[in-house]
Amino acid sequence: MRIVFAALLTVFTSLPALAYRVAPVADKVTQTECGACHMVYPAALLPARSWDAITADLANHFGEDASLEQTVVDGIKAYLMANAGDVAGDGRGLIRGLPQDQTPLRITELPMFTRIHGNFSPRTMKKIGVAGNCSFCHQAATKGMFEDD
Numbered sequence: 073m074r075i076v077f078a079a080l081l082t083v084f085t086s087l088p089a090l091a092y093r094v095a096p097v098a099d100k101v102t103q104t105e106c107g108a109c110h111m112v113y114p115a116a117l118l119p120a121r122s123w124d125a126i127t128a129d130l131a132n133h134f135g136e137d138a139s140l141e142q143t144v145v146d147g148i149k150a151y152l153m154a155n156a157g158d159v160a161g162d163g164r165g166l167i168r169g170l171p172q173d174q175t176p177l178r179i180t181e182l183p184m185f186t187r188i189h190g191n192f193s194p195r196t197m198k199k200i201g202v203a204g205n206c207s208f209c210h211q212a213a214t215k216g217m218f219e220d221d
């Protein structure tokens with residue numbers, strides 16, 4: 073029995089992952105405010121320190137003013153940090169291999185992101201606009217589902 077189990081385990085762990093799933097954003101305010109200009113990024117896609125840095129300077133948010141009332145920011149920050157990949161997640165997935173002393177402001181800057189996707193061609197970029205437009209290719213991205221297709 074133990075041998076059968078071990079064999080099964082080997083089979084399952086050697087199969088390529090068919091889908092990567094993380095929890096979707098459950099907080100309504102975060103959904104609304106952080107989904108106003110782009111898809112709502114699931115909190116597990118970045119470590120807590122990244123969400124801390126992003127919410128600390130929303131007035132200078134990638135060239136846009138995304139500032140909000142401080143009480144609203146505090147709520148969003150608390151939600152995102154509590155559900156970050158290195159807090160609520162298992163520290164694996166997209167943030168795997170990210171050095172502790174790095175605080176990326178972008179998911180698309182994570183080493184794993186580049187490892188999975190490579191660099192998008194100019195032709196692809198023309199279609200998607202920005203690399204962070206995950207939902208263009210992963211239709212259920214806001215639900216936290218990233219299929220391998």
Ligand code: HEC
Binds near residue numbers: 106148
């Ligand atoms: C006023 C519009 C606007 C709002 C509101 C906004 N963003 Fe953004 N966000 C942007 C722009 C513009 C970019 C950069 C797009 C690009 O050039 O790649 C961006 C990029 C990002 C990225 C990096 C995506 C990547 O490339 O990996 C994250 C993470 C992010 N935003 C989080 C948030 C969070 C969290 C909130 C809510 C507090 C928020 N955004 C609200 C406009 C906005």
Ligand code: HEC
Binds near residue numbers: 092117203206221
């Ligand atoms: C231009 C299309 C495109 C965009 C934009 C894109 N992806 Fe992907 N993504 C893919 C493709 C294609 C694969 C499968 C790559 C492979 O297996 O070689 C993939 C694979 C993945 C995987 C691995 C899935 C698995 O089953 O292991 C994750 C996680 C992922 N993408 C997350 C993201 C996130 C997060 C974003 C946005 C910040 C994003 N992707 C943007 C096309 C895209």
